[in-house]
Amino acid sequence: MWKFIVRRLLMMIPQLFILSVLVFMMAKAMPGDALGGREIDPRANPDVIEAQREKMGLNDPWHEQYIRWVSNVSKGDWGVSYTHKVQVTDVIEDRIWNTVNLALLTLIFTYLIAIPLGLISGRYSDSWIDKVITGYTYIGFATPMFIFAIIMLFVFGFSLDLFPTGGSVNPTVEEGTFAYVLSKINHMILPAFSTAIVSTTVIIQYLRNEVIDNKMKDFVRTAKAKGVPETNIYTHHVLRNSFLPIAAFLGYEITGLVGGAVIIETIFNYPGIGQLFLSSVHARDFSVVTAVVMMTGFATLLGTLLSDIILSIVDPRIRID
């Protein structure tokens, strides 16, 4: 088991290297740089700007800039944000926990919805309740997430005024109090739920198929022949076996959330990494963009690692020394 994890971690080194090169080159390929953006006074002397570029090393060949960037990053120095005028790590630190919390809540919602619905749908396949559930998954499948998000925002945020429509916390509550935590959660419910009801549909369908598959398996018939009551057959035999691919899904789900954060945080005006990413792209703030992309890429790699580890724990057949 440990060997497996170590091997997987070692495999991440080349993956990270390739990722970092790609990220850096993409950032460089974007038109303009921090000194070409609209923040610069149009009356500024082009020679001064050029001198500034030279000083900041923006005119060096890309591989030199890359090596400089990597060696800094490895020391924990992600550079200074051109727009925020502070260390990139500080900019990100403010936002990252918002995104992580939101992602966690989204995951909880996703599985809270998916597990019961998937199990019911699979166990009572072809009944009316199964048809209702699969009907929902088709709608969720076909509708883009942002449409759901906008509808949710409009209905529960603006019309019914049940939830806040922006921000991550009520500015009037004091940090560290219980009310502060409640306010944080309150701000996350709407974006998390909007994401969950869409992303959960894939898992529901997976789980349903797994349950249907498993309930026809020979070992279920063996359990019946042993005299195990129907309900216990589901709890003891079908469930665990059906969770296998779902567990594997968890890692990929994290990956999907990272990508979805850009849209959802923008719609709900939620100060997280996704929103930061988008505004930094607009501002040509490369140091922030590269840092965000690197981090999300890293999260993705960790997600797939997590999937593999979970899978090897739940399934004894692929348990690795």
Place this chain on the structure above:
Amino acid sequence: MEKELLRVENLTTSFCIDDQYYAAVDDLSFAVHENEIVAIVGESGCGKSALALSIMQLHDKKRTKSEGSIIYKGTNLLNEAESKLNKVRGRHISMIFQEPLTALNPLMTVGKQIEESLHYHTDLSKKQQKAKTLTLLEQVGIPYPKRTYKQYPHELSGGMRQRVMIAIAVACSPSLVIADEPTTALDVTIQAQILDLLKDIQQKTKMGIIFITHDLGVVAEIADQVIVMYAGQIVEKGSVKTILERPLHPYTKSLLHSIPTVKKEKNRLHVIQGMVPSIAKMNRSGCRFKERIPWISVQSHAQFPRLHEVEPGHFVRCTCYKQFHFPKEGGTAIR
């Protein structure tokens, strides 16, 4: 005569195909006694597995219906509620399946799968269950019960897995075990071991066994009574000696002539013409075997073929056996 354990009377099991029910087991009657091994023989599609699942009532109830009666200890199992059946399954009547790899839960340890039976049918404590499981594993010839207890099915060989299946089946000392092709997936040397083991347990516990197989060699090794099935019906029934040494029905004779055995030198095998009809396309009037012996005159078949006793304990369906002979050239025409 030993005490009767199970009596099947006029059992008909039909499957729903395209909104119509077709009988896979057609008006079947037989009995199993204590200390007796009844073999049910036939090719795939003859209804033998459907019969086994009907007795256990493991068919999907939505697409299957069973009529007639399956009488166990004075009650008709077909009229019992699912909760009552769960008290019988695994406790009084249990089952061994063909493919032990798929028939065991891949994610559950062997020990847990045996204990499950004990859990639902006995009052044993957890500790007693484990002790009993270890004894069972030892009884079925597992060399290291303590280690195997913690292993998963995929970690065992085919023969060991089938021993585990047997341990599950006999865990609660049932009075009847239904074994559905238990050795078909195994190598011959392992098959011999498993047959010897089953026979051994059966003799010690005096249980009855319904042994379903397509292999007449296995029948010769283990059975007391033999039922030959064709197209959902019993075509011949009798003691193992009668059926293998003095078969009467054309189907039984043909089967015996089509097996290559280690005793016989190179010779032509008899080929049964045509195919076992599928249940939806089966001709249900007259002798069901008549299409496959076209060289026998139509007059020799009974109009309403019944299973009748031709000598004490030997039953045959139809009258065509009286005129049956193998065609010249061994019936080898391929068509």
Place this chain on the structure above:
Amino acid sequence: MTLLKVEDIKVYFPIRGGLFHTVVDHVRAVDGVSFELQKGETYGLVGESGSGKSTTGKAIVKLHQVTAGTITFQGKDLTYLSRGEMKPFRKDIQMIFQDPYSSLNPKKRVLDIIAEPIRNFERVSVTEERKIVQQYLERVGLNPDSIYKYPHEFSGGQRQRIGIARSLTLKPKLIIADEPVSALDVSVQAQVLNFLQDLQKEFQLTYLFVGHDLGVIRHMCDRIGVMYRGRLVEEGTSQDIYKNPQHIYTKRLMAAVPDLSPDARGQKIGLRKQVAEEYKQLYSTFFDENGRAYDLKPISATHKVALP
């Protein structure tokens, strides 16, 4: 005339492990097997699962890479030929597989399945090709009009015959039949076995028949090699093997075969107990300290046994 000569072939599969997935050991699936096939005979390789019999068959048609040893066909060493160099020999050596349900592509029509080898090796017109396919279909006892049907429209026995028709189209000299009847019912099995015998006469075929059913092997084969743990433990005519088995493993195998007469039952159980006892006692005389069978030694003109 010797058609095929297999000399001391080994097929090892790597076992990977450790931190860097390096090869830590090998599974010796076939561990030094030698035999010869004379033209027109049927040679049976019999053994239990894991004995290496199928791997041996597949190694000859290069479905497995041979680790060591030589395979000579009509005097030509095939062992290390490249794909291209192997091409002319692929026509001469064909294989029939065990499972007629999975060895035919379900999305292809019978015409395409049977014509595939012709398309690979010969250049014939479409009408010519259809004629050949129909001719072979008829030869294997199927309706020549069924060329546009798909495999699922046929029964197991019929599918196996489609597989056989495909292997015949290039007029092979040697057919390797890997458990060709194991998935079939007895009556269908009889049909396929008879049919294989007819074809042998008609096309002067040589068979390498791989199987586990000792009845079928006895029925089909002139000479038999018994395999156990990747080695041949005994080889001889079917008389030698069935009437006079010498190796302790062969004896155990024979004792395990069910007897069709119920009277022999008690005697059989006794025999099995006796052989099992003998097997335990004599294990060290028949296998070396690694549990490996010894090399074959002739004990008569036709009979060889693995003895120290």
